[in-house]
Amino acid sequence: MSRRIYHIQKALPELAELEALINEGRKEMRISAPAHIHHAGTQLPIYSIEMGSRDAIAPTLALIGGVHGVERIGSQIILAFLRSLIHRLEWDEQLQQQLEKLRLLFIPIVNPSGMWENSRCNANGVDLMRNAPVEAEHRTPMLVGGHRLSRHLPWYRGRRNAAMEPENQALTSVIAQTLYQQPLCISLDCHSGFGSRDRIWFPYAKSMNPWPGLAEAHALTQLFEHSYPNHSMYLFEPQAHSYTTNGDVWDYLYDGYQQANPNGVFLPLTLEMGSWAWVRKNPLHLLHFHGLFNPVLPHRHQRILRRHITLFDFMMSALANQTAWLPQGQAHKQQQHSLALQRWYPNLAEKDQPLGSC
Numbered sequence: 305m306s307r308r309i310y311h312i313q314k315a316l317p318e319l320a321e322l323e324a325l326i327n328e329g330r331k332e333m334r335i336s337a338p339a340h341i342h343h344a345g346t347q348l349p350i351y352s353i354e355m356g357s358r359d360a361i362a363p364t365l366a367l368i369g370g371v372h373g374v375e376r377i378g379s380q381i382i383l384a385f386l387r388s389l390i391h392r393l394e395w396d397e398q399l400q401q402q403l404e405k406l407r408l409l410f411i412p413i414v415n416p417s418g419m420w421e422n423s424r425c426n427a428n429g430v431d432l433m434r435n436a437p438v439e440a441e442h443r444t445p446m447l448v449g450g451h452r453l454s455r456h457l458p459w460y461r462g463r464r465n466a467a468m469e470p471e472n473q474a475l476t477s478v479i480a481q482t483l484y485q486q487p488l489c490i491s492l493d494c495h496s497g498f499g500s501r502d503r504i505w506f507p508y509a510k511s512m513n514p515w516p517g518l519a520e521a522h523a524l525t526q527l528f529e530h531s532y533p534n535h536s537m538y539l540f541e542p543q544a545h546s547y548t549t550n551g552d553v554w555d556y557l558y559d560g561y562q563q564a565n566p567n568g569v570f571l572p573l574t575l576e577m578g579s580w581a582w583v584r585k586n587p588l589h590l591l592h593f594h595g596l597f598n599p600v601l602p603h604r605h606q607r608i609l610r611r612h613i614t615l616f617d618f619m620m621s622a623l624a625n626q627t628a629w630l631p632q633g634q635a636h637k638q639q640q641h642s643l644a645l646q647r648w649y650p651n652l653a654e655k656d657q658p659l660g661s662c
């Protein structure tokens with residue numbers, strides 16, 4: 305075993321697993337490494353993997369993980385799903401046909417140096433989810449909302465006017481290349497550590513006001529809740545209902561998409577796995593820092609690895625069957641927008657704010 309493989313298996317087993325999966329599934333994948341992060345004497349690649357249709361306008365699902373290094377479970381659920389896909393593609397004709405009209409993009413480990421160090425930030429002490437050039441429109445919570453005080457405090461945004469960190473530059477270049485020309489795409493960035501329920505957040509993080517994709521976000525939420533009524537563990541909501549932040553990368557990428565493709569639909573979602581429930585069930589988590597963000601006991605870990613497969617499958621089906629739910633025409637869009645206001649912004653719904661004014 306080479307020195308590199310030994311160190312990676314010890315400090316970053318998720319990268320070892322990803323490289324093994326790349327070897328197993330190579331014939332189904334288009335693999336690139338838009339950046340390498342030099343850390344602990346080792347070059348750590350940020351891999352981007354595409355599968356499925358090569359059609360320029362095929363709807364696309366992007367699964368992203370490991371933005372916060374300590375939230376390893378986000379990478380692990382994506383790797384578990386990727387493994388399952390590779391093996392199902394060997395025999396599942398329905399899946400093969402589905403992928404003929406759908407593109408999948410995986411970036412399972414965005415922040416390998418942070419993961420290596422079991423830290424939220426990257427090795428420069430920067431919180432990648434506070435690092436984009438985006439300023440909040442409302443007052444943000446102290447520190448948590450992103451700050452420029454010191455890299456030794458969590459939620460550090462990086463220096464003012466500095467370029468984004470290399471991890472975010474890599475993420476941005478892949479998303480811009482792969483999604484900005486697509487008429488329909490969904491990304492799901494997998495995190496853990498906030499609250500006791502699994503939340504599915506949509507933008508904006510920078511603003512308490514409704515974002516332009518609200519009608520589509522509501523249509524997708526409704527489709528999921530009608531199709532899977534017993535999966536009520538997910539709470540769909542705007543991220544700003546929990547807290548507003550500066551520098552959110554998905555706010556930045558969404559605005560970039562809108563500029564490049566004003567008629568397209570991009571739903572950048574975040575899965576925030578509610579780890580407080582794991583802590584409550586087993587206070588042992590409190591003894592380990594990473595236990596606050598990751599399931600510790602083997603049976604619970606396995607349960608979390610399978611818990612979100614239905615959600616991933618749903619998103620693939622929703623993209624492949626867009627005419628079934630995507631608002632078509634102004635009247636349908638207005639209807640979904642009004643329902644969304646009633647659900648998430650009841651004060652605005654009373655004023656019946658028309659579409660396009662948010």
Ligand SMILES: [Zn+2]
Nearest residue numbers: 372375495496
């Ligand atoms: Zn996170």
